[in-house]
Amino acid sequence: MRPWNFSAGPSKFPEAVLKTAAAEMLDWHGSGMSVLEMSHRGKEFMQIRNEAEQDLRDLLQVPDEFAVLFMQGGAQAQNALIPLNLLGLKPGAKADYVVSGSWSKKSFQEAQRFGDIQLAASSESSTVIQGKDQGSFTWFPDPSTWQVRPDSSYVHVCSNETIGGVEFNNWPQLDIPLVVDVSSNIFSRPIDFTKVAVAYAGAQKNAGPAGLTLVIIRKDLLGVASEQCPNTFNFDLVAKNDSMLNTPPTYAIYLAGLVFKWLTQQGGVAAIEQANIAKAKVLYDYLDQSSFYRNAVEPSVRSRMNIPFLLNQPQDAAFLAEAEQAGLLQLKGHKSVGGMRASIYNAMPIEGVQALVDFMQAFEARHG
Numbered sequence: 001m002r003p004w005n006f007s008a009g010p011s012k013f014p015e016a017v018l019k020t021a022a023a024e025m026l027d028w029h030g031s032g033m034s035v036l037e038m039s040h041r042g043k044e045f046m047q048i049r050n051e052a053e054q055d056l057r058d059l060l061q062v063p064d065e066f067a068v069l070f071m072q073g074g075a076q077a078q079n080a081l082i083p084l085n086l087l088g089l090k091p092g093a094k095a096d097y098v099v100s101g102s103w104s105k106k107s108f109q110e111a112q113r114f115g116d117i118q119l120a121a122s123s124e125s126s127t128v129i130q131g132k133d134q135g136s137f138t139w140f141p142d143p144s145t146w147q148v149r150p151d152s153s154y155v156h157v158c159s160n161e162t163i164g165g166v167e168f169n170n171w172p173q174l175d176i177p178l179v180v181d182v183s184s185n186i187f188s189r190p191i192d193f194t195k196v197a198v199a200y201a202g203a204q205k206n207a208g209p210a211g212l213t214l215v216i217i218r219k220d221l222l223g224v225a226s227e228q229c230p231n232t233f234n235f236d237l238v239a240k241n242d243s244m245l246n247t248p249p250t251y252a253i254y255l256a257g258l259v260f261k262w263l264t265q266q267g268g269v270a271a272i273e274q275a276n277i278a279k280a281k282v283l284y285d286y287l288d289q290s291s292f293y294r295n296a297v298e299p300s301v302r303s304r305m306n307i308p309f310l311l312n313q314p315q316d317a318a319f320l321a322e323a324e325q326a327g328l329l330q331l332k333g334h335k336s337v338g339g340m341r342a343s344i345y346n347a348m349p350i351e352g353v354q355a356l357v358d359f360m361q362a363f364e365a366r367h368g
């Protein structure tokens with residue numbers, strides 16, 4: 001058996017997908033070609049690409065008035081591409097950002113270079129719960145407190161802060177387009193496209209290989225990119241060319257397409273969401289009854305995907321070394337938060353989470 005891999009990203013793939021890709025590496029479906037060797041305009045790759053888009057649309061129930069773009073550069077490239085493509089929606093090049101963790105803070109900072117960017121709300125200040133300082137980015141600013149300017153082109157938020165382990169999806173109905181970084185919880189739960197105008201994601205958490213970037217955008221927002229926006233990153237041109245303006249990341253699209261087919265076989269997003277709820281509950285229930293480990297995030301916004309936790313004694317190095325011996329990989333927390341982080345994306349079965357809890361129990365018994 002392979003070890004359980006808790007990496008935050010690039011992260012665990014469904015094993016069935018890796019096996020299919022391995023089996024098809026030299027000869028895709030009798031074509032005599034590896035997917036790596038196919039023209040992106042040939043009929044074989046067109047089939048792969050079209051099925052990937054259709055499966056993505058079916059999984060997320062993407063309405064027809066939205067375009068699906070397969071782009072490159074990762075979610076951080078979008079920190080520049082979102083303003084370059086969308087600030088022109090209204091005069092004044094204004095946008096408002098909700099900062100709820102490291103990733104949305106990066107988005108906010110990079111956007112400054114392109115227009116009049118303001119903070120709508122921030123959870124960077126720390127909260128004190130039961131007399132204990134929980135640290136910054138451990139809660140989510142309630143939408144009723146957001147300061148959104150009526151003449152802003154869009155509002156930017158992040159639905160799952162991968163580093164802090166804070167997840168929020170209860171979006172308000174805004175008059176202004178809501179742009180959501182869904183990099184680390186896409187396909188783990190539904191997206192409400194009556195409230196979300198743009199959802200974008202780097203693929204390497206829940207959808208496929210690093211580098212591939214998914215952008216799902218309402219079509220009426222296309223066509224206002226700045227003159228400075230590179231053609232290959234212009235949403236409207238990418239949409240008009242079916243994401244083939246330049247050579248797309250063909251193998252990454254193929255692998256993401258296999259992930260989409262796997263998700264569909266699991267029963268789709270509704271079924272995966274139920275599995276994710278059950279998985280997260282196993283770990284949070286254990287953390288909450290323990291006095292040896294703790295998670296600092298306000299319970300109502302705890303992430304189902306990324307669960308940071310701290311040990312009450314400085315034994316992180318021993319924990320990580322023994323975890324690796326027990327076949328539990330990549331549990332080290334992000335340096336800004338410290339401690340551990342278990343990322344339990346769609347591809348992690350509940351058995352992996354149970355194995356982690358069993359290990360944590362045994363570690364506490366040995367060292368607590």
Ligand SMILES: *Cc1c(COP(=O)(O)O)cnc(C)c1O
Nearest residue numbers: 074075076077103162183184202
């Ligand atoms: C990983 C991540 C990013 C950065 O993705 P890159 O592909 O490295 O640019 C941005 N936002 C969130 C929420 C992430 O989890």
